[in-house]
Amino acid sequence: MKKCKGCGIELQSNDKQKVGYVVDLEQDYCQRCFRLSHYGDITNFKANYVTNEKILNIYNKYNSSLFVLIVEIFDAFVLSNDDLLDLFKNKKLLVIINKTDLLPTNITDNKINKIFTKQLFKLNKKYPNIIAAILTNKFENNFNTQFFQILNELNCKNIVFAGRANAGKSSLINKLLNTNSLTTSIYPGTTLEEISLTYKNYVFIDTPGLVDVNNYATHMNYEKYNLSKIDKTIKPQIFQLNKPQSYFYDGLLRVDIIPQENCSISFFINNKNKIHRTKFENADDYYQKHYPEFILRVKPLAISEISNEESKLFVVKGLGMFKINGKCFMNIHHLASVKLYESEVEI
Ligand SMILES: Nc1nc2c(ncn2[C@@H]2O[C@H](COP(=O)(O)OP(=O)(O)O)[C@@H](O)[C@H]2O)c(=O)[nH]1
Numbered sequence: 651m652k653k654c655k656g657c658g659i660e661l662q663s664n665d666k667q668k669v670g671y672v673v674d675l676e677q678d679y680c681q682r683c684f685r686l687s688h689y690g691d692i693t694n695f696k697a698n699y700v701t702n703e704k705i706l707n708i709y710n711k712y713n714s715s716l717f718v719l720i721v722e723i724f725d726a727f728v729l730s731n732d733d734l735l736d737l738f739k740n741k742k743l744l745v746i747i748n749k750t751d752l753l754p755t756n757i758t759d760n761k762i763n764k765i766f767t768k769q770l771f772k773l774n775k776k777y778p779n780i781i782a783a784i785l786t787n788k789f790e791n792n793f794n795t796q797f798f799q800i801l802n803e804l805n806c807k808n809i810v811f812a813g814r815a816n817a818g819k820s821s822l823i824n825k826l827l828n829t830n831s832l833t834t835s836i837y838p839g840t841t842l843e844e845i846s847l848t849y850k851n852y853v854f855i856d857t858p859g860l861v862d863v864n865n866y867a868t869h870m871n872y873e874k875y876n877l878s879k880i881d882k883t884i885k886p887q888i889f890q891l892n893k894p895q896s897y898f899y900d901g902l903l904r905v906d907i908i909p910q911e912n913c914s915i916s917f918f919i920n921n922k923n924k925i926h927r928t929k930f931e932n933a934d935d936y937y938q939k940h941y942p943e944f945i946l947r948v949k950p951l952a953i954s955e956i957s958n959e960e961s962k963l964f965v966v967k968g969l970g971m972f973k974i975n976g977k978c979f980m981n982i983h984h985l986a987s988v989k990l991y992e993s994e995v996e997i
């Protein structure tokens with residue numbers, strides 16, 4: 651049984667519409683991987699093809715191995731009120747916080763390091779199975795060295811790369827092994843089966859990504875996903891206010907603020923999309939009138955009512971984050987099926 655080197659699926663030459671299709675079984679990559687990596691083509695690409703149940707079964711085959719848990723930066727801000735770490739409770743865990751390069755440039759390496767060292771120290775009390783943690787990107791130069799040093803010290807053979815869809819698992823393995831062998835893409839759901847790669851005395855095991863129902867990406871089509879996904883260093887959009895105002899991220903998110911003193915709000919979203927501000931009293935009319943024109947929109951929105959004393963950072967998974975400063979009341983309108991996360995971490 652021959653498997654695709656890019657996504658792990660069993661190759662077949664019978665049905666063009668099914669995954670694993672190749673014209674000739676001599677080929678190493680399925681047509682989907684080939685077209686995805688060469689043309690960015692996502693015809694026949696189905697996200698959520700792999701269920702979480704199946705992925706957890708893969709994890710369970712490797713109970714005594716080292717698990718490298720790759721966490722995307724926005725998820726990392728809310729790790730303490732997420733259920734991700736619970737899935738790895740009995741496993742030896744090396745946590746990697748990935749895509750730190752997406753954070754604004756004023757959040758320096760030093761600051762990121764401090765923030766997450768403190769947070770992981772706290773998390774370690776609840777999850778003593780976390781044996782180490784590393785941050786990527788900004789620390790790129792010594793990442794590989796650091797990583798292999800840890801492997802060396804732990805004396806393990808099988809290393810399972812785990813985490814949510816699109817966290818950067820396959821890209822990271824490619825980087826560590828200095829290859830392009832695994833297929834990676836901006837879409838969640840690229841890797842379809844476990845893939846083992848032997849390197850020196852190690853076996854690196856790539857896995858499909860866990861689907862997160864609390865991520866907007868899970869509830870959007872490819873067009874909307876493409877337009878809202880953060881893929882470049884964020885330039886925050888910052889507003890000051892002393893009167894009630896509403897802030898719209900198209901039809902995806904709305905934040906109403908009733909300030910009790912001078913306040914400010916900073917949005918950390920895809921730079922191409924602009925936050926629109928209106929007076930609070932005009933906000934419902936604005937939404938009704940403009941809803942049909944919004945390219946980015948989701949329904950139904952639910953409202954979370956929150957009061958703020960000093961400063962709060964919220965993560966809207968799949969869209970980004972926003973931070974509020976100053977005493978105020980807020981109505982946050984977000985997709986009803988996703989959770990609004992307040993971060994314990996300050997930036
Ligand atoms: N900005 C940034 N993007 C990354 C990083 N690592 C991976 N990516 C991108 O994230 C997307 C998902 O990567 P992939 O490796 O396919 O994720 P997987 O589903 O976890 O295997 C791709 O578009 C990658 O180029 C990173 O460190 N920084």
Ligand SMILES: [Mg+2]
Nearest residue numbers: 819820840841
């Ligand atoms: Mg992958």
